[in-house]
Amino acid sequence: MDFRDEAELDSSQVQDAGRGGGFPGGGLAIGGGITGIIALIVALVFGVGSGGGGGEGGQPAGVQPTSNLSEQCRTGADADQSEKCRVVGVVNSIQAYWREALPGYEQAKTTLFSQAVQTGCGDATSAVGPFYCPRDRRVYLDLTFFDQLQSQFGAKGGPFAQAYVIAHEYGHHVQNLTGGLSGGGSVGTELQADCFAGVWTKNAVDTGFFEAPFTDAQIAEALDAAAAVGDDRIQERTQGRVDPDSFTHGSSEQRVNAFKTGYAGGDPNGCNPAGLQ
Template identity: 70%
Template structure:
């Protein structure tokens, strides 16, 4: 997913908070605390907590603080986005938000916060164990870049730049839901599947934003589909508990998540991501 070399980036949309950003206690809720709407955290993964809590900032001593980067100096053009992971995040965030600004007249820019360890948010105290998440309380996306390594090593996803883009686009799907007033409507599975569908819609329309020279390749789209499958509730449950309980699904099965992204990508319109049709 190559960016146009000379396209201007807007690094103000991404904040690098460094490590152990403002912590004080771990994430405030295990799976039952991952609530939808009402100021609660909306995470890409809920049951990941069961698997990674002992591995990523969920207990013990906080991680050593890492100094934040000066993204305004490092991330200025698309060429920078092709050479730096953090600048790539800036470019992806810019493209996603540019698309939604074209689609929604009342769209408000939401900042992405890069962090590691623990930090305080408008939804309370959180840690890297929460996975990537959106906080309606402060309208920000929170992202620990180490999650993408874990997505590959712990959950078996192929990884790759477009897998990262899918994750970010999914979280911004929750921001769109928040702005449209649909975030707290219905059960959690359709809400999560709609965010996957919205991610696919952005992927289909990304060239309209001017950040990319050409449409994404089939191989790049497959990275997103593979990541969506890796974080399906059934795959996570089987990996962590050895059994699958559809009654406890919070985000949808691997098949449902893949189908939701594909629906958005193939249809190319947010109108085709209706909550009632995503089950």
């Protein structure tokens, strides 16, 4: 996954909040380890629980930037050398695509944090994994998640696995803008976000941030990550059995197929939730 060296990065789309403090607001504190990601992420994605936080699109309560990404992340060359700058580049590309594909698209910031963070949907720890909060329209990401994705869920990892996860969360932002989140959490909603990630992948090179279309090996990283966080794989690891009636994000096969559907068609109109289940 090579960025164009001369591509100009917009670091204002990503905030590095560093290590979060405690939870003075008494909001939704999330715990239980990363094995609880499937159950826990639903609460945050759909705004369950108490929580103050910043206003729509504003800065989350209690968050103060700890590093100046504008000095570190200026070009695609920086994105090839730094994980945080790579996140900036991926976010820039995803939002460049949706600005073209979705009339009236409104940007959403990504907040990088460590251990804990306050959000418009309540307080969260790293245990929930990456998530989107519709109340403040932000994606939240602790980069240590990707190490845990490999060590605890058996994913192969890699830069494009990270890009897939980010694109999935921005899929939730698109759903929020278009009314797709109004029905609450569902397998179809999650599979549509996977499909949207595949759509961005198909169109990513056209956003001007990457040297060339992604390789089959890079696409395989995304498919492997999608499979690793399928409900059936996680339930088998954590419970020793699979209960399809309790699925929240879809099986490994469903998640892989949803991404493939988006990638093959390259059109968000082909990501009908009902047709992905």
